[in-house]
Amino acid sequence: GNSVTQMEGPVTLSEEAFLTINCTYTATGYPSLFWYVQYPGEGLQLLLKATKADDKGSNKGFEATYRKETTSFHLEKGSVQVSDSAVYFCALSDRGNNDMRFGAGTRLTVKP
Amino acid sequence: DVKVTQSSRYLVKRTGEKVFLECVQDMDHENMFWYRQDPGLGLRLIYFSYDVKMKEKGDIPEGYSVSREKKERFSLILESASTNQTSMYLCASSFLPEAYGYTFGSGTRLTVV
Numbered sequence: 066g067n068s069v070t071q072m073e074g075p076v077t078l079s080e081e082a083f084l085t086i087n088c089t090y091t092a093t094g095y096p097s098l099f100w101y102v103q104y105p106g107e108g109l110q111l112l113l114k115a116t117k118a119d120d121k122g123s124n125k126g127f128e129a130t131y132r133k134e135t136t137s138f139h140l141e142k143g144s145v146q147v148s149d150s151a152v153y154f155c156a157l158s159d160r161g162n163n164d165m166r167f168g169a170g171t172r173l174t175v176k177p
Numbered sequence: 178d179v180k181v182t183q184s185s186r187y188l189v190k191r192t193g194e195k196v197f198l199e200c201v202q203d204m205d206h207e208n209m210f211w212y213r214q215d216p217g218l219g220l221r222l223i224y225f226s227y228d229v230k231m232k233e234k235g236d237i238p239e240g241y242s243v244s245r246e247k248k249e250r251f252s253l254i255l256e257s258a259s260t261n262q263t264s265m266y267l268c269a270s271s272f273l274p275e276a277y278g279y280t281f282g283s284g285t286r287l288t289v290v
Contacts, residue, residue, distance in 0.1 A: 097275040108181075108267055108281035109220075116276060154219070158274040164210065164235065165274055169219035 067092045071155045071168035078145055078175050086140040086171045088129075088155035096157040098122075098131050098138040099165070103152045112140075112153070145175045180204075183268050183282035190289050196255040198285050200268030208274060209251035211235075211243065214265040214284070226251055258289045 072087040090096065097116040101109040113122030118133035127142045138155060155168040184199035202209065210225040212235075222235030224243040232243050240262060244252045251270075255262055265286050269279035 097278075099278050101278075101281075106283075108183075108283045109269075109279075110281070111278045114278055156278075158278070160275050164222050164225055165279060167212075167220040169217065 067096065067157055067159055067166045069155050069157055069166050069168040071153075071171055073169070073171070075172040075174060078173070080147055080175055080177050081144045082175075084140070084142040084145045084149075084173070086153055086155075086173070088138045088140065088168060090136050090138065090155075090157050092136075092157060092159055094159045094161065096159045098129070099156040099158070100127070100129055100138070100140050101154040101156060101167075103154065103170070105151070109154060145173070147175045147177055149173060150175045181268055181270050181280050181282040183266075183285050185285050186283060188285055188287045190255075190258050190287065192259060192289055194255075194258045194289075196258050196287065196289075198253040198255075198266055198268075198287070200251045200253070200270075200282055201249050202251075202270040202280070203249065204270070204272070204280075205248065206270040206272050206280075207248070208271045209245065210269045210271075210279065211241075211251070211253045212267045212269065213237070214267055220267065223253065255287075260289050263287060263289045 099114045100112040102112045103109045113124040115122040115131035121130045152170045158165045181202045211223040212220040226245045242254045268282040
């Protein structure tokens with residue numbers, strides 16, 4: 066079945082550091098890939114998405130490229146801020162399946 | 178913006194009680210979902226619905242049921258609450274998940290004592 070594996074946290078960085086959170090997936094079809102962010106005490110918010118291979122999703126300085134050859138969708142940001150502290154979830158949705166599969170989440174803490 | 182509203186942010190219930198968690202969305206989405214979120218386990222799908230009065234079991238339906246009498250409302254029911262159902266419950270809706278992803282509510286943190 067479809068599944069998502071993302072790097073375990075927690076991740077702690079200093080402000081302005083470079084961020085990478087790794088995400089790999091297993092899917093039988095042609096999935097769309099997503100990153101969601103969850104701030105403390107809130108639900109998940111869609112951060113970015115890519116619906117086909119080689120697409121790059123981007124939003125708020127975050128980027129991720131859909132790599133079919135390595136089945137990966139790693140999240141990157143060039144310079145993190147304290148306000149980026151949150152839990153990040155990688156997810157996939159396969160055409161024909163209405164439900165979405167989520168990774169376990171990676172907690173990011175950015176220190177001033 | 179699509180809004181998904183969960184009726185309670187925090188809820189405390191006693192073991193054995195029947196518990197209703199309500200979720201309402203305002204953008205005419207066909208698909209609605211209930212997940213629970215637990216530390217170290219991520220999000221696990223309980224039930225989902227792709228149309229009024231339709232429901233499908235997710236990965237962990239045991240101890241839960243759902244109701245979708247109207248398109249905008251999807252209710253999660255804990256028939257007899259137990260302490261192992263203490264969790265964060267997240268509702269989501271979507272028009273076409275693979276194209277647009279989900280819109281989530283703010284979550285209900287349920288404690289069963």
